Amino acid sequence: MVKFDILSHELVPKFFILSKEEVEALRHSYGIRKESLPWIRRSDPVCKTIGARPGDVLKIERSSEVAGRTVVYRYVVPG
Amino acid sequence: MSIAEIAKSIKSIKFGLLSPDEIRKMSVVNIITADTYDEDGVPIDAGLMDRKLGTIEPGQKCQTCGNRVGQCPGHFGHIELARPVIHPGFAKTVYLMLRASCWNCGRLLLTKEEYDKYTLMMERYKRRWPQLRFKLADRIVKKATKTQECAYCGKEQFKIKFEKPTTYYEEHPEGNMKLAPNEIRSRLERLTDVDAALMGLDAALARPEWKILTVLPVPPSSVRPSITLESGVRSEDDLTHKLVDIIRINERLKENIDAGAPQLIIEDLWELLQYHVTTYFDNETSGIPPARHRSGRPLRTIAQRLKGKEGRFRSNLSGKRVDFSARTVISPDPIISINEVGVPIDIAKLLTIPERINKFNLDQMKVLIENGPDNHPGANYIIRPDGRRIDLRFPKDRRTIADSVEIGYVVERHIKDGDVVLFNRQPSLHRMSIMAHRVRVLPYKTFRLNLCVCPPYNADFDGDEMNLHVPQSEEARAEALVLMLVQEQILSPRYGGPIMGGIQDYITGAYMLTRKSTLLTREEASQLLTSAGYDGSLPPPGITKPEERWTGKQLASLFLPETFNYTLRSNVCQKCPQCKKDECENDAYVVIKNGKLIAGVIDKKSIGAGQPESVLHRLVKDYGTDKGRYYIDKAFKLFLSYIDSRGLTIGLDDEELPEEAKERVRSVVEEAEKKTAKLIEIYNQGLLERLPGRTLEETLETKIMQGLEEARERAGEVAGQYLKDSNTALLMAKTGARGSLMNLAHMVACVGQQSVRGERITRGYQNRTLPHFKPGDLGAKAHGFVYSSYKDKLNPIEFFFHAMGGREGLVDTAVRTSQSGYMQRRLINALQDIRVEYDGTVRGTDGSIIQFKYGDDGVDPAKSDHGKAVNIDKIIERVVGAGGK
Ligand SMILES: [Mg+2]
Ligand SMILES: [Zn+2]
Ligand SMILES: [Zn+2]
Ligand SMILES: [Zn+2]
Numbered sequence: 025m026v027k028f029d030i031l032s033h034e035l036v037p038k039f040f041i042l043s044k045e046e047v048e049a050l051r052h053s054y055g056i057r058k059e060s061l062p063w064i065r066r067s068d069p070v071c072k073t074i075g076a077r078p079g080d081v082l083k084i085e086r087s088s089e090v091a092g093r094t095v096v097y098r099y100v101v102p103g
Numbered sequence: 104m105s106i107a108e109i110a111k112s113i114k115s116i117k118f119g120l121l122s123p124d125e126i127r128k129m130s131v132v133n134i135i136t137a138d139t140y141d142e143d144g145v146p147i148d149a150g151l152m153d154r155k156l157g158t159i160e161p162g163q164k165c166q167t168c169g170n171r172v173g174q175c176p177g178h179f180g181h182i183e184l185a186r187p188v189i190h191p192g193f194a195k196t197v198y199l200m201l202r203a204s205c206w207n208c209g210r211l212l213l214t215k216e217e218y219d220k221y222t223l224m225m226e227r228y229k230r231r232w233p234q235l236r237f238k239l240a241d242r243i244v245k246k247a248t249k250t251q252e253c254a255y256c257g258k259e260q261f262k263i264k265f266e267k268p269t270t271y272y273e274e275h276p277e278g279n280m281k282l283a284p285n286e287i288r289s290r291l292e293r294l295t296d297v298d299a300a301l302m303g304l305d306a307a308l309a310r311p312e313w314k315i316l317t318v319l320p321v322p323p324s325s326v327r328p329s330i331t332l333e334s335g336v337r338s339e340d341d342l343t344h345k346l347v348d349i350i351r352i353n354e355r356l357k358e359n360i361d362a363g364a365p366q367l368i369i370e371d372l373w374e375l376l377q378y379h380v381t382t383y384f385d386n387e388t389s390g391i392p393p394a395r396h397r398s399g400r401p402l403r404t405i406a407q408r409l410k411g412k413e414g415r416f417r418s419n420l421s422g423k424r425v426d427f428s429a430r431t432v433i434s435p436d437p438i439i440s441i442n443e444v445g446v447p448i449d450i451a452k453l454l455t456i457p458e459r460i461n462k463f464n465l466d467q468m469k470v471l472i473e474n475g476p477d478n479h480p481g482a483n484y485i486i487r488p489d490g491r492r493i494d495l496r497f498p499k500d501r502r503t504i505a506d507s508v509e510i511g512y513v514v515e516r517h518i519k520d521g522d523v524v525l526f527n528r529q530p531s532l533h534r535m536s537i538m539a540h541r542v543r544v545l546p547y548k549t550f551r552l553n554l555c556v557c558p559p560y561n562a563d564f565d566g567d568e569m570n571l572h573v574p575q576s577e578e579a580r581a582e583a584l585v586l587m588l589v590q591e592q593i594l595s596p597r598y599g600g601p602i603m604g605g606i607q608d609y610i611t612g613a614y615m616l617t618r619k620s621t622l623l624t625r626e627e628a629s630q631l632l633t634s635a636g637y638d639g640s641l642p643p644p645g646i647t648k649p650e651e652r653w654t655g656k657q658l659a660s661l662f663l664p665e666t667f668n669y670t671l672r673s674n675v676c677q678k679c680p681q682c683k684k685d686e687c688e689n690d691a692y693v694v695i696k697n698g699k700l701i702a703g704v705i706d707k708k709s710i711g712a713g714q715p716e717s718v719l720h721r722l723v724k725d726y727g728t729d730k731g732r733y734y735i736d737k738a739f740k741l742f743l744s745y746i747d748s749r750g751l752t753i754g755l756d757d758e759e760l761p762e763e764a765k766e767r768v769r770s771v772v773e774e775a776e777k778k779t780a781k782l783i784e785i786y787n788q789g790l791l792e793r794l795p796g797r798t799l800e801e802t803l804e805t806k807i808m809q810g811l812e813e814a815r816e817r818a819g820e821v822a823g824q825y826l827k828d829s830n831t832a833l834l835m836a837k838t839g840a841r842g843s844l845m846n847l848a849h850m851v852a853c854v855g856q857q858s859v860r861g862e863r864i865t866r867g868y869q870n871r872t873l874p875h876f877k878p879g880d881l882g883a884k885a886h887g888f889v890y891s892s893y894k895d896k897l898n899p900i901e902f903f904f905h906a907m908g909g910r911e912g913l914v915d916t917a918v919r920t921s922q923s924g925y926m927q928r929r930l931i932n933a934l935q936d937i938r939v940e941y942d943g944t945v946r947g948t949d950g951s952i953i954q955f956k957y958g959d960d961g962v963d964p965a966k967s968d969h970g971k972a973v974n975i976d977k978i979i980e981r982v983v984g985a986g987g988k
Contacts (some may be wrong), residue, residue, distance in 0.1 A: 054944065058882075059232075060951045091959040101232055103239075 037086030047081045064098035078102040119308025123318040130181035131155045131167050132323050137350040157323045171615035177323025185357040186373050187284040189269040191381040193314035198265040203247035209257040209293020209604035212838045240303030267390045288315040341402040345383045352376045427573040436551035440736045443587045444526050444540035445551025451544045454573045455483050455515040471516045472505040484515040518542050523580045525572040528560040535559035539587035555603045558712040590732035593723050596965035600715030610840035612746035613705040620653035628653040635741035656700040662738040666699040674707040674839040707839025715969040753831045758894040764825035768818045768852045775814030779883045813856035819848025857908035
């Protein structure tokens with residue numbers, strides 16, 4: 025079977041792994057620990073594809089019915 | 104010791120299992136006899152009602168702690184079980200642990216490498232993702248379960264079968280072997296603490312073998328008090344009954360073991376003991392018959408005390424009974440404000456508010472005290488600064504008491520006009536189900552409410568009852584007033600629009616007042632405005648020749664702000680392809696310019712409850728809730744006054760059609776019947792063409808249904824042409840006040856197809872609905888088409904089909920309410936603690952982020968325009984100039 029690049033599918037939003045500095049900035053802007061972000065599992069197909077590791081923070085840009093575009097974040101956990 | 108001294112903050116809670124040692128340690132008595140009381144009614148020592156277990160009789164001192172009834176917390180006892188039994192609550196995890204461990208050496212079935220790997224992982228998880236460690240444990244158990252051979256002793260593993268609720272078998276080549284609880288327990292004992300940790304158990308608090316009971320705790324007698332009936336017969340609690348059973352069997356088992364009875368007998372008794380323990384915990388365990396009382400009623404054991412609507416959680420912890428509340432039937436009062444609630448005087452004399460006496464209210468309070476509990480406004484209690492309460496019911500001479508009170512005393516005075524109370528109608532499905540009202544003390548026995556608050560409460564007056572609560576503190580009152588007052592709830596968060604507003608006669612009244620033909624004399628206009636509470640001066644008449652006359656539009660304009668501009672299409676609009684706007688012959692195009700209603704009639708679209716983009720919506724949104732309340736209180740009264748002065752009625756004559764119309768309706772229906780017959784004929788000849796994705800039979804059904812539905816619609820239209828404009832039912836349907844044109848068509852023309860489950864009626868006898876028809880008859884009449892109108896009367900067959908369709912409707916509503924009620928409960932449970940923080944994020948109680956921006960756009964739907972942040976069209980219209988020109 026040909027491996028399909030899920031990142032190019034129109035229903036898969038854009039994922040980015042944040043750098044250490046970006047994570048710090050994000051933590052400060054919300055005043056939280058990384059664990060307080062919503063979680064995503066390492067076994068998630070996108071995490072596997074982009075090589076996210078537990079402890080990483082992902083930035084997700086996606087379209088929203090009410091707000092046009094939205095940016096959300098996910099904390100990568102094992103499993 | 105005061106509460107403050109012993110108060111400690113809880114950092115965390117950890118749940119564990121009681122070990123046999125702990126059970127023995129906390130026990131004050133080993134229960135060995137199944138008897139409770141002797142012939143004299145004295146509790147038997149070492150029995151289930153042993154006095155060491157705590158006192159339940161007043162005046163008696165507890166043999167353990169020495170306290171009396173209120174003070175003694177009750178004390179646990181215990182039963183030493185002759186043989187271990189499975190705790191039914193842990194039967195499933197015991198099964199998993201049996202499968203994950205070696206039958207021979209008792210170790211977790213992992214290879215050395217896996218074991219090391221998982222131990223390390225578990226350590227890391229505990230540090231970084233403690234919440235995930237149970238998921239890891241699940242994974243480890245799953246892995247171990249799959250292992251065939253023990254890595255420690257090399258023994259091959261057997262499959263284990265679990266039979267609910269508490270039986271386990273090991274599948275040997277020679278056949279299944281039952282695993283006795285003591286065998287299971289000894290296997291679990293051999294699991295190391297680390298093995299246990301890998302399976303998600305903290306061995307310090309929960310050793311695996313503690314899931315098999317060797318000692319049973321006996322709850323204190325205060326948990327299962329016996330009751331003495333009037334006849335002097337003592338009746339024991341269900342739990343006590345169950346414990347008696349357990350002790351009896353336990354003793355017999357012990358005797359048989361001691362006597363060296365055959366294994367078979369011992370096993371039988373052992374199983375019986377297991378049964379009693381299982382039902383003691385949960386008497387609704389599937390797979391075994393529930394234990395019953397002598398009368399045949401199933402016993403209410405531990406799980407039953409906690410579970411369900413009448414259980415401890417939902418009935419005693421989540422919901423409690425409260426003071427300062429009242430409940431009675433509601434009835435309408437169009438005179439009082441929407442912010443008010445009429446409170447019967449008898450209730451006002453029972454509900455109180457504590458008011459502290461100061462130098463400003465001293466004289467007033469003295470009057471209230473003198474009035475006492477039986478005269479409104481009065482007072483029921485006085486609380487002195489030292490905390491003593493004086494009951495005003497008993498003293499004869501209240502005047503001396505009134506004279507003796509000083510500043511600093513608290514008076515529990517009756518509620519009176521203007522007090523803030525909370526008013527509620529169940530089911531409380533949204534926040535508008537509890538709103539703050541101001542009290543209006545009224546005669547008679549019902550709560551009175553303004554009709555415009557019926558929609559948010561979903562109340563009507565066919566016997567509905569409502570609850571009233573009196574906030575007791577200044578903070579609670581302030582909060583209620585600012586956040587919960589009715590006028591603050593006019594705009595609903597359910598959708599961007601007013602949930603309160605005109606209903607039924609308000610809408611008809613507004614329409615009749617504001618239509619072009621309404622011209623009022625000076626006397627009539629003054630009368631109407633006075634009853635509406637208008638206090639300005641009468642505007643100059645709209646018409647001066649031949650006589651001075653005021654238009655209804657003029658009067659309706661008097662309550663609008665002078666800067667108010669708006670246009671909309673009203674409910675009576677015919678939705679013409681090209682709207683003639685101001686020149687609309689139905690006067691359906693509403694134009695309000697500078698607070699004057701220039702054109703158009705006011706109806707549901709302008710003032711109706713639940714109508715977004717209406718006059719009412721704009722008024723509340725742009726001018727504030729005060730103005731909104733003012734409009735509803737005053738203008739709406741004008742509409743009612745007008746309908747009162749004119750009268751509005753509906754009668755049988757309104758459903759009467761001229762003979763010509765009846766003839767036309769009949770021909771429409773007959774035509775449809777012929778068409779149906781034709782379709783059936785084509786079908787019978789096999790010439791019917793199949794619709795895509797349908798069978799031939801389905802195609803026929805669809806086509807027949809379509810034809811008949813069309814016929815009903817046409818009949819309605821035909822009949823509608825013959826209805827006079829003065830027909831009040833038509834008037835109400837067109838303005839949106841009540842009913843629809845379809846309802847009208849049902850009454851005057853034809854009721855149409857009755858359906859069950861969205862299909863024509865097919866059930867009943869074999870191949871036919873009723874014995875009046877030939878088997879296989881596919882015609883309209885035989886499958887629930889009602890030719891008649893309600894006015895004409897339904898024939899018995901039609902009536903029967905109609906009842907079938909009607910019954911389905913009733914069943915549907917009953918099912919829907921129960922289902923949506925359950926969904927509501929679960930949603931509320933899941934959502935009750937999350938909130939929107941000041942930074943716009945939605946967070947849980949631990950600060951975890953659930954949404955980065957509330958609803959992705961941060962819009963409060965209550966302050967939105969029908970869900971959108973802004974309604975650009977309306978803003979442009981307003982800037983450019985409403986209504987053109
Ligand atoms: Mg009702
Ligand atoms: Zn005690
Ligand atoms: Zn082994
Ligand atoms: Zn129109």
